[in-house]
Amino acid sequence: MNRYPWWKYLIILAVVLPSLLYALPNFYGWYAAVEVRAPVGTLLPPVASMQDWLQAARIPVTRVVSDAAGNTFFFPNDNAQGLAETLLQNKLPASAQVVLSQMSAEPDWLSSLGGRPVNLGLDLRGGVYLLLRVDTDAVIKHALEQDSGSLRTFLRHQDLQYLAVNTIGPQRLAIEMKNATLAARAQKAVAEHYPDYAVTLQPNAVLDVTLTPDAAKRMKSDALQQAIVVIRNRIDELGVSEPVIQRQGAEHIAVQLPGVQDTQRAKSIIGSTAQLEFKMVDDQANMASALKGDLPPGTALFYGAHGTPYVLYTGTVLTGRYLSNASAGVDNESGQSIVNVSFNNEGTRIFGDLTTKNVGKRMAILLDGKVVTAPVIREAITGGRAQITGFSNLKEASNAAIELRAGALPAPVHIAEERTVGPTLGQDSIHDGVMAVIFGMLFVVLFMTFYYRAFGLIADLAILVNILAILAVLSLMGGTLTLPGIAGIVLKIGLAVDANVLVFERIREELRHGMSTRAAIDTGFKKAFATIVDSNITVLIAALVLFQFGTGAIKGFALVLTIGVITSMFTATMMSRGIIELALGKRRVQKLYI
């Protein structure tokens, strides 16, 4: 009789079948594809004419899929894909996004069941990884500057006479009041009106106004969140397929751009603050004395792209916050590269008032503190549209337009870490990794078959299912397979057989002690089980810690190891046992092939 209960076979099937099914998409490979998308409000030429271009250039196309977002062209190889990208980029209008992408070649029935191949990490796919540090201190500094201004207004409005409001630390202001009575009253009023600050009364009618740690933390966190939104918008404009943008810790943002090769452009678009400001030019100022540092009150010296100095009033009259759209183009008359901006309702009103009042004066437009252009206002502009000239080429203008559309970053960002993997290295790594898996697997399979004969074959089957289960879980979880992750699979092949070895050695031992075959199998599995759990948990601890502390590729390794430990405990015990019992059936067995 088969002593293994039927419900255990059901469990085995319930694990093995989905593992096979969901590992399957990984074996279909990828189609090289190019996506063509048009941002909202722009149009693409008809698909037929794009196909004509490709045909004329003798680029083979296997399939074209059109949907609301645009068209996707499939190519038989990477070479055709690359050629097509260049061709389409040259022929299509600048606003169109041409994106290289990889499409899974799995059949439709598989994808309709939710099957999909595992994501490949940047180290295998090629692409750019950026770790950005958001300068959150700048956010606090900015907030403090603004609040010290508004505090003065507030005190004046409340008739609380003060002598001075000074910044005395990175998160601290001091208000000198006229006398102690006023100071006491001011303390109450300020504390009530500025809940982000802790207000304490100091000797000599001085109020200490300190930003509370909670408020500072919240501001920093908000800034980071906002920066993520802006960066995501910008990357969407760049046209990258499957970008990953994640918050990391209190002030870092990790960005993964698969397939991107033009690192420089990606970095400059993601990294620039894109703070658009409009300031009035002080035309009366004497430039010679200004350059010596003798500036009229309320003005400051700013520079243009080629080092041209401007004396500008420090007050910002309008910022990029009031923009509703920005697009790059070429001016019909002058042939210059320009950015057309349009303002939202409030911006239109402010800009209209401003230009009405200042006809004949010059207004400077600054991007990240640098003067882009400083045109003379010829007439009142009330239509809410303006044209920014002064870009040296169309590329510069379209980069600026992307940044302006996506909005300004709340604080400057710095690149803390950057890793670029070229496509050839990624392909080599996949090849090397697969080779290591094949050779590792081959060795283990041959050795186990040779050493444990029939039982060895069962162990081989267990290893195979184990690898497929790792792939399936990784695919379903949306996990990422990296080169160290592949190394993890290879290592796991070795570690996973340990459980089988433990069981088989124990069975042999019991047989030597003269136990009957059935009893030996039973005892072998039972006695080895506790040991298998104990010994796997130590590896699991290491894997989990690694997952917690590791970044990028290392995390992929930890993930594979963690999944592998869990799946191997199942395949080596329950599944192996099930197969053995099934094979032995109801027969009386005299000799085991072990």
Next chain:
Amino acid sequence: MELFKTRTHVNFMSRRWIFLGISALLILASLAAFLVRGLNYSIDFTGGTLVELAFSKTPDLGAVRGTLTQAGFHDAVVQTFGGDHDLLIRLRTQAGESSAVGTRILQMFQKDQVKYPDVQLRRTEYVGPEVGKELRNKGIMALIVVTLGILIYVGFRFEWRFAVGGVLAMLHDPILVVGFFAISREEFSLTVIAALLVIMGYSLNDTVVVFDRMREDLRASRSGDVAQIFNVAINETLSRTVITSFITFMVALSLFLFGGPVIHGFATALVIGVVVGTYSSIFVASPVALWLGLRREHVLKRQFLSAKDRNDGATL
């Protein structure tokens, strides 16, 4: 096939002082190498810039160095990587330097089409100084947390003398691997840290199997000769230890031979780690437990206690 037809009878415990002595010496040598020579840290930890370029023909290292020096990169370290068509160029980060350096170097070589036709970018890496420090701290933290986690687990599952022996054996292994990296000047990168953690897990995995059997045998046996029982247990599990270690060693070797240059350091650490990990579970963990005075009663205690508790409950 069976390597161990009959049970082996090697007396491991009688020579335990020799093995402990060897291990102590190796640990001292490793620590000395680590302290005196230090490790050849990768830019993961030091911060800096790394550029890997693929040339269409074997490049002249001297000429490449010359080109770099001319461009003002005086501290550039150039070496071949993987095959001899690939070059690795490493720069230490100077304060205020940015990730743009890597791109500049690439463009510099791409411009000189005559001397370097068809230069291809394999990868660039830039790690800012603050990140390098953070990664180093994270690595150290991870090692500490794994040690504590395993200590707690083994302490909970086994008697403390076993736990101490197991953890000492577990620490023994990464120390020797680090010693190897200090002596060989092999690059010590983040993936090597990952390998160290896995080695710790593996080492203890191996130890736990032996300990499990020792505990079982101690409980079953009536003799008080712990050393003798340890010997029996080690011999009983010897076939498993040898087979598993051999298989793990071979898969690590497969990674070492075929896994490619990117994970070379990782594979190197694993290959060494498997060897020392196997050694330590037999020759370090058990002798230490014995040395700490482990007796049969220690592993029986828990059973007695629980039996007594049950009795108390029944009589009341």
